Amino acid sequence: xxxxxSKAQAGAPGGGAAADATKAVRAFDPPFLHLSTxxxxxxxxxxxxxxxxxxxxxxxxxxxxxxxxxVEAALFPxxxxxxxxxxxxxxxxxxxxxxxxxxxxxxxxxxxxxxFNLPPALPLWMAALGSVFAIAVAKMVFGGLGGNFINPAxxxxxxxxxxxxxxxxxxxxxxxxxxxxxxxKAAAPDTLSDAVSSATSTSVSTPAVADSxxxxxxxxxxxxxxxxxxxxGKLAAAASSVADTVSAAAASATSAIDAVSSATPxxxxxxxFAANAYRPGDFSPALKDLFFGNVGGCIGETSAxxxxxxGIFLISIRAIDFRIPFAYIFTVxxxxxxANGTGAFFTVExxxxxxxxxxxxxxxxxxxxxxTDPVTSPITPMGRLLFGIGCGALTFTIRKYGGYPEGVSFxxxxxxxxxxxxxxxxxxxxxxxxxKHG
Amino acid sequence: xxxxxxxxxxxxxxxxxxxxxxSRIEExxxxxxxVIPLSQHLGAPAAALVEKGDRVLxxxxxxxxxxxxxxxxxxxxxxxxxxxxxxxxxxxxxVKAVQIExxxxxxxxxxxxxxxxxxxAARGELVNKIAExxxxxxxxxxxxxxxxxSPPSRKPIDTIIINGTECEPYLTDDHRIMIERAExxxxxxxxxxxxxxxxxxxxxxxxxxxEALNIIISKTVGSRYNDITVATLKSKYPQGGEKVLIMALxxxxxPAGGGLPMDxxxxxxxxxxxxxxxxxxxxxxxxxxxxVTVTGANVRSPKNLMVRIxxxxxxxxxxxxxxIRGAKKIVMGGPMMGMALSDLxxxxxxxxxxxxxxxxxxxxxxxxxxxxCGVCSRVCPLRLIPxxxxxxxxxxxxxxxxxxxxxxxTECGTCAYACPxxxxxxxxxxxxxxxxxxxxxxxxxxxx
Numbered sequence: 001x002x003x004x005x006s007k008a009q010a011g012a013p014g015g016g017a018a019a020d021a022t023k024a025v026r027a028f029d030p031p032f033l034h035l036s037t038x039x040x041x042x043x044x045x046x047x048x049x050x051x052x053x054x055x056x057x058x059x060x061x062x063x064x065x066x067x068x069x070x071v072e073a074a075l076f077p078x079x080x081x082x083x084x085x086x087x088x089x090x091x092x093x094x095x096x097x098x099x100x101x102x103x104x105x106x107x108x109x110x111x112x113x114x115x116f117n118l119p120p121a122l123p124l125w126m127a128a129l130g131s132v133f134a135i136a137v138a139k140m141v142f143g144g145l146g147g148n149f150i151n152p153a154x155x156x157x158x159x160x161x162x163x164x165x166x167x168x169x170x171x172x173x174x175x176x177x178x179x180x181x182x183x184x185k186a187a188a189p190d191t192l193s194d195a196v197s198s199a200t201s202t203s204v205s206t207p208a209v210a211d212s213x214x215x216x217x218x219x220x221x222x223x224x225x226x227x228x229x230x231x232x233g234k235l236a237a238a239a240s241s242v243a244d245t246v247s248a249a250a251a252s253a254t255s256a257i258d259a260v261s262s263a264t265p266x267x268x269x270x271x272x273f274a275a276n277a278y279r280p281g282d283f284s285p286a287l288k289d290l291f292f293g294n295v296g297g298c299i300g301e302t303s304a305x306x307x308x309x310x311g312i313f314l315i316s317i318r319a320i321d322f323r324i325p326f327a328y329i330f331t332v333x334x335x336x337x338x339a340n341g342t343g344a345f346f347t348v349e350x351x352x353x354x355x356x357x358x359x360x361x362x363x364x365x366x367x368x369x370x371x372t373d374p375v376t377s378p379i380t381p382m383g384r385l386l387f388g389i390g391c392g393a394l395t396f397t398i399r400k401y402g403g404y405p406e407g408v409s410f411x412x413x414x415x416x417x418x419x420x421x422x423x424x425x426x427x428x429x430x431x432x433x434x435x436k437h438g
Numbered sequence: 439x440x441x442x443x444x445x446x447x448x449x450x451x452x453x454x455x456x457x458x459x460x461s462r463i464e465e466x467x468x469x470x471x472x473v474i475p476l477s478q479h480l481g482a483p484a485a486a487l488v489e490k491g492d493r494v495l496x497x498x499x500x501x502x503x504x505x506x507x508x509x510x511x512x513x514x515x516x517x518x519x520x521x522x523x524x525x526x527x528x529x530x531x532x533v534k535a536v537q538i539e540x541x542x543x544x545x546x547x548x549x550x551x552x553x554x555x556x557x558x559a560a561r562g563e564l565v566n567k568i569a570e571x572x573x574x575x576x577x578x579x580x581x582x583x584x585x586x587x588s589p590p591s592r593k594p595i596d597t598i599i600i601n602g603t604e605c606e607p608y609l610t611d612d613h614r615i616m617i618e619r620a621e622x623x624x625x626x627x628x629x630x631x632x633x634x635x636x637x638x639x640x641x642x643x644x645x646x647x648x649e650a651l652n653i654i655i656s657k658t659v660g661s662r663y664n665d666i667t668v669a670t671l672k673s674k675y676p677q678g679g680e681k682v683l684i685m686a687l688x689x690x691x692x693p694a695g696g697g698l699p700m701d702x703x704x705x706x707x708x709x710x711x712x713x714x715x716x717x718x719x720x721x722x723x724x725x726x727x728x729x730v731t732v733t734g735a736n737v738r739s740p741k742n743l744m745v746r747i748x749x750x751x752x753x754x755x756x757x758x759x760x761x762i763r764g765a766k767k768i769v770m771g772g773p774m775m776g777m778a779l780s781d782l783x784x785x786x787x788x789x790x791x792x793x794x795x796x797x798x799x800x801x802x803x804x805x806x807x808x809x810x811c812g813v814c815s816r817v818c819p820l821r822l823i824p825x826x827x828x829x830x831x832x833x834x835x836x837x838x839x840x841x842x843x844x845x846x847x848t849e850c851g852t853c854a855y856a857c858p859x860x861x862x863x864x865x866x867x868x869x870x871x872x873x874x875x876x877x878x879x880x881x882x883x884x885x886x
Contacts, residue, residue: 008476032449032762032763032765033766033767033768033778033779033780034528034766034767034778034779034799034800034801035767035867036767036778036799036800036801036862036865037776037862037864037865038769038771038773038775038776038777038778038849038851038854038864039773039774039775039800039855040767040769040772040773040774040776040778040796041451041607041773041796041800041855042800042803042854042860043449043451043855043856043857043858045813045858046804046806046859047855047858047859048806049858050809050811050858064794065884083617091445103804105805106809119698143807144807144809145806145809146806146807146808146859209692211775215557222611249497256864311810318543318813319811321812329864357790362468373769374809374811374812375809375810377810377811378823379810379815379823379826380815423826427823427841427842428815428821428823429821430694430820430821430822430843430847431692431694431819431820431821431848432679432681432691432692432693432694432695432697432820432846433686433693433694
């Protein structure tokens with residue numbers, strides 16, 4: 001820096017009236033010239049540009065979320081999360097007296113991803129809180145960009161799920177009235193669990209604020225009690241979560257958006273499987289909605305197509321390694337194909353459950369945008385494959401056997417923790433690493 | 439179109455060769471005072487044979503090799519020795535050198551080529567002539583050529599690769615000699631073939647030098663040079679790296695852990711070196727001058743110059759109208775592996791392929807923390823994981839750094855060029871390697 005300043009001073013006046021230019025240059029040689037190890041040229045690629053590419057890749061999913069959930073339910077939380085993430089990083093840098101880092105744009109990426117992992121119409125202060133936690137606790141405490149060991153956005157989501165389980169699991173239908181794309185009535189309600197059937201009835205009827213409020217509270221409470229108890233392993237949690245649900249439902253009612261319980265596609269298929277009532281024909285019509293995005297769920301995960309476009313873009317410009325999303329999605333597909341519920345493997349019907357599972361929920365969002373976070377995933381090619389397979393196996397396990405209908409975020413968080421270990425075990429063979437005298 | 443050879447990884451920096459690729463090589467006047475370092479090569483510095491006050495002739499031996507890996511050093515001008523003491527060297531260190539005041543006579547010692555036709559000469563005689571003429575690898579590393587040409591008998595050489603890839607941006611010195619001295623280089627290649635008894639000779643040229651490619655192809659097809667195969671390579675950095683080139687052309691991999699090209703039956707020689715071999719054998723000319731590309735965005739008349747060894751860098755920059763005030767960095771060699779100069783009075787040496795004035799400094803770029811993106815390992819031609827190696831070095835965990843192949847790195851700079859976080863990876867590797875070598879030396883001392 002000083003060198004540049006002195007150079008500017010020495011250079012400007014000296015240029016014209018250089019009676020003894022050679023001598024002047026000679027005298028100033030050392031401060032004029034920068035010294036460094038090679039290379040002396042650098043590519044134009046920067047971390048900011050990588051982040052910008054990721055932001056660009058998320059815009060189709062962002063657009064889809066606005067199309068299916070509306071400006072207020074989708075765009076507002078996204079903007080609030082971005083603002084909160086950037087502000088938190090800015091303040092954290094000031095407090096920690098670190099160089100301002102918001103210019104690297106990673107906080108914007110985290111903000112969008114936090115919002116993408118929230119149900120539409122979540123109270124905005126909750127959304128903001130998720131971003132604050134993601135940046136302050138999961139990222140800045142560990143040294144900022146590059147230092148975090150788990151994905152900040154997923155940490156933010158996990159924090160919100162643990163703190164506000166009810167609002168975090170109540171998904172409103174899309175603007176077009178679809179909750180899960182399923183013709184639920186055909187799915188023989190008596191074979192479903194209570195939570196699902198009540199959710200079904202609410203969602204299929206045209207939602208009206210007055211009507212839905214009561215049933216929504218009941219349904220959400222049921223499902224919540226169910227999940228929370230399973231997750232925490234103690235039934236005592238149920239009571240408090242009911243209370244939470246009530247307040248949350250009331251809150252969403254005041255914002256004039258229907259709160260409907262979490263009869264997400266994954267929730268339904270899980271319970272249908274649990275009740276041994278799975279018929280591929282019930283689920284195949286939903287695939288189209290799942291692909292294009294006309295289903296309830298988190299803000300960013302609604303449209304598999306939009307996520308796929310962004311993912312392919314990132315792979316094509318090599319901003320992410322295809323290995324992680326490919327291994328992840330392939331593993332989930334394969335495992336659900338092996339457990340496809342029809343008893344056969346080489347029929348069209350056998351492909352419906354696995355296809356449903358890769359299109360539903362947050363798999364594409366997780367596989368393309370969160371498991372691929374380079375900071376928290378392995379760097380070796382083999383490690384990246386293993387990482388994707390591990391995420392897939394965990395997602396399958398949670399969806400199939402766990403307490404939650406969805407397992408993408410916890411799978412990725414768990415695999416984040418073993419990423420350094422995977423790297424250690426998968427050092428690639430280098431050039432010339434062959435048998436000597438062979 | 440014939441097959442184009444290449445390797446996996448690498449980067450595509452802008453070529454920046456258009457400034458000088460059509461400039462004929464011009465003879466640059468001998469300097470008034472030449473400073474000739476006794477170390478211009480890999481290995482032990484030569485021992486000075488002259489003292490202050492001696493009069494030396496052009497081409498006279500002023501430094502003799504010490505030990506097995508070393509090289510002879512010759513006077514590049516005739517005149518009186520002003521001093522034999524340490525001088526600033528392009529490497530940034532002070533290196534013992536012979537300073538000669540040019541008397542302008544260019545009175546030379548007689549140059550004695552190999553007696554009779556080189557085809558009839560004994561191998562040993564040819565190698566001795568090359569050693570006497572002080573020829574070293576002129577591509578940058580400066581490995582003494584006669585050592586490369588004397589592999590132990592248990593390591594037969596079947597393939598010679600003439601390296602005309604010139605993959606570094608800006609450089610055009612090799613390009614120009616391929617155009618202007620094609621036949622001499624091809625003869626030099628045949629001399630090498632005879633010395634090593636090799637079966638195949640590949641002439642490797644990148645496809646961004648069509649003029650050189652055409653000339654070399656036309657000279658080899660159906661002529662007395664038809665035993666030389668021209669291999670076109672894709673323009674990619676570091677295509678001309680020795681290990682990379684061997685892999686691209688032969689599919690062989692030089693063993694990791696200190697292996698040499700001769701372990702896989704290969705010898706790689708830069709075209710400038712081959713030309714020097716030709717001149718040594720057929721004219722008895724020692725290596726006292728070489729072609730240097732002088733270029734850069736703020737150089738008024740960039741040129742390819744034939745320069746005496748020992749000419750100060752400043753003389754070349756001034757002659758080509760370089761705006762030194764406008765430069766951020768003056769680099770000797772290519773921008774990917776060359777040395778940033780702190781002192782413009784350092785001399786041109788046997789390995790100096792170029793002198794360039796860069797108006798943009800890598801010190802001014804914004805740096806970011808490593809985000810583990812893996813670009814560095816994707817581009818590494820040796821498939822190392824640079825970011826991990828750098829992190830281990832940064833934490834002074836040298837054991838793990840070595841486990842992750844720190845010592846294999848050739849410092850080609852590809853990773854640092856590509857890194858989106860702009861981390862000075864090569865600096866970490868150099869630091870780490872020095873530390874590891876120092877630690878090993880210290881341990882050896884302790885053991886003894």
